[in-house]
Amino acid sequence: MVKKAAVIGAGISGLYTCLLLEKHGYTVDLFEKSSTIGGRMASENKSGFILDSGFHVLQTGYPLASSVFDYEKMGCKAFEPGALIIRPDKNKPKVWRFADPFRRPLKGILGVFSLFTTPLNLLRVGLLRMKLSRIKDADVFKQKSQTTLEFLRSRGFSESFIQSFFSPLFGGIFLESELRTDARMFRFVFKNMSRGNMVLPKEGISACPKQLFERLENTTLNLNSNVSLQSEIELINEGKSLSYQAIFKAFAPKKQPSRDVWTIHFAAPKSPLSSKYIMLNSALKSGNKLISHLAVPSDIQPSYAPENQALVTVTVIGEDAKKHDLTDGKSVEKSVIAELSTWFPKQISSWKTIDIQYIEAALPELSSQHFDNLNQSSNMNLCGDQTYHGSVEGALISAQRAVDEFLKNAA
Numbered sequence: 001m002v003k004k005a006a007v008i009g010a011g012i013s014g015l016y017t018c019l020l021l022e023k024h025g026y027t028v029d030l031f032e033k034s035s036t037i038g039g040r041m042a043s044e045n046k047s048g049f050i051l052d053s054g055f056h057v058l059q060t061g062y063p064l065a066s067s068v069f070d071y072e073k074m075g076c077k078a079f080e081p082g083a084l085i086i087r088p089d090k091n092k093p094k095v096w097r098f099a100d101p102f103r104r105p106l107k108g109i110l111g112v113f114s115l116f117t118t119p120l121n122l123l124r125v126g127l128l129r130m131k132l133s134r135i136k137d138a139d140v141f142k143q144k145s146q147t148t149l150e151f152l153r154s155r156g157f158s159e160s161f162i163q164s165f166f167s168p169l170f171g172g173i174f175l176e177s178e179l180r181t182d183a184r185m186f187r188f189v190f191k192n193m194s195r196g197n198m199v200l201p202k203e204g205i206s207a208c209p210k211q212l213f214e215r216l217e218n219t220t221l222n223l224n225s226n227v228s229l230q231s232e233i234e235l236i237n238e239g240k241s242l243s244y245q246a247i248f249k250a251f252a253p254k255k256q257p258s259r260d261v262w263t264i265h266f267a268a269p270k271s272p273l274s275s276k277y278i279m280l281n282s283a284l285k286s287g288n289k290l291i292s293h294l295a296v297p298s299d300i301q302p303s304y305a306p307e308n309q310a311l312v313t314v315t316v317i318g319e320d321a322k323k324h325d326l327t328d329g330k331s332v333e334k335s336v337i338a339e340l341s342t343w344f345p346k347q348i349s350s351w352k353t354i355d356i357q358y359i360e361a362a363l364p365e366l367s368s369q370h371f372d373n374l375n376q377s378s379n380m381n382l383c384g385d386q387t388y389h390g391s392v393e394g395a396l397i398s399a400q401r402a403v404d405e406f407l408k409n410a411a
């Protein structure tokens, strides 16, 4: 019997579902409602720049992603482990370098004397890192429910260190700056950051879904397809009824609560940073500021910008923009430029906005109950990061779980 399955949604979870189904002998019809594959892992070329959809990196520490993707083939290059931390000031902004003391011991030790924070906070970062490295990945999500903020306080970090370091860093990752995200997710991300690098592919983040797609041999891609489901095994595409052994839904339902983000990409004559770190805004919380972090992707991958230019990417968390009553691109851009003029007073006038992106459903908003039940059996034929956790790793795991569950029931 010919084994046929359908997958709806060609994001990273849908593409990985196709690959796994093919491995089990299935021929797959893949339906995507937009005109491209990749979902949220999208990039476009504009005026010679590669613009990812939002600031998006790959974490080489993610175990499943590392086994699925060939980072070398994508020409991935890494950010420096650590961060630059800026305290904006109209006259002279102060910048500290917070190098990862385990991978850059000398720079890290020098950081202890930079007076950005007390050595005690840095020691606590080290202790947390050591503790998490001893916990198995699968056990990270078995721990008790609390917010990231509660967890960091319970580990003894000072309020000012939480506000000036963890809020902009994890705010930019979780797309919320209150640190209300479940601490189990924090532990997972922190653990993976500690053992891997943040990297960018040469051709932009869309290289990831492209690489997966290129590995598919028995999948037929149907773009611009808005299928309607008739039953668990039947759908209608362009008026034609089709039936399968299984249909996998690899996208989030419209009612899924989510987090939004603004990203502004600037063209600059040269990079404003002198090292390959991302820059965190220490005043995000304490100064009620807007920008969470800034990165210069072209410092890592020169292909992101034309020769003799730099791509500067600024991230504003959606709910922070709302708190400032900023609801349209022009007003976000204006406020961002005003803030940046206190960061780079001499350079900002030479920067040009290339694009203002608003990503409405950037990450799923997941409750603590969701994390309580994370390791229970998954909903068969349903995947996407909203069914596991909001990350590339979460999207891949969701696909694996959905296919495993289906195969178990089909046996």
Ligand SMILES: Cc1cc2nc3c(=O)[nH]c(=O)nc-3n(C[C@H](O)[C@H](O)[C@H](O)COP(=O)(O)OP(=O)(O)OC[C@H]3O[C@@H](n4cnc5c(N)ncnc54)[C@H](O)[C@@H]3O)c2cc1C
Residues within 6 Å of the ligand: 008, 009, 010, 011, 012, 013, 014, 031, 032, 033, 034, 037, 038, 039, 040, 041, 053, 054, 055, 056, 057, 058, 059, 225, 226, 227, 250, 251, 252, 261, 359, 361, 362, 363, 383, 384, 385, 386, 389, 390, 391, 392, 393, 394, 395
């Ligand atoms: C700005 C931003 C930054 C991020 N940064 C990181 C990061 O640094 N590290 C990290 O690990 N993760 C990051 N993520 C998260 C990561 O991108 C997502 O977790 C992952 O891409 C989700 O993949 P998915 O397949 O679950 O969903 P999606 O990528 O959303 O794919 C769903 C697909 O289904 C399609 N679709 C929807 N409805 C239908 C329908 N009815 N019929 C047919 N097709 C449909 C959509 O068009 C889409 O192509 C970031 C996300 C954003 C937006």
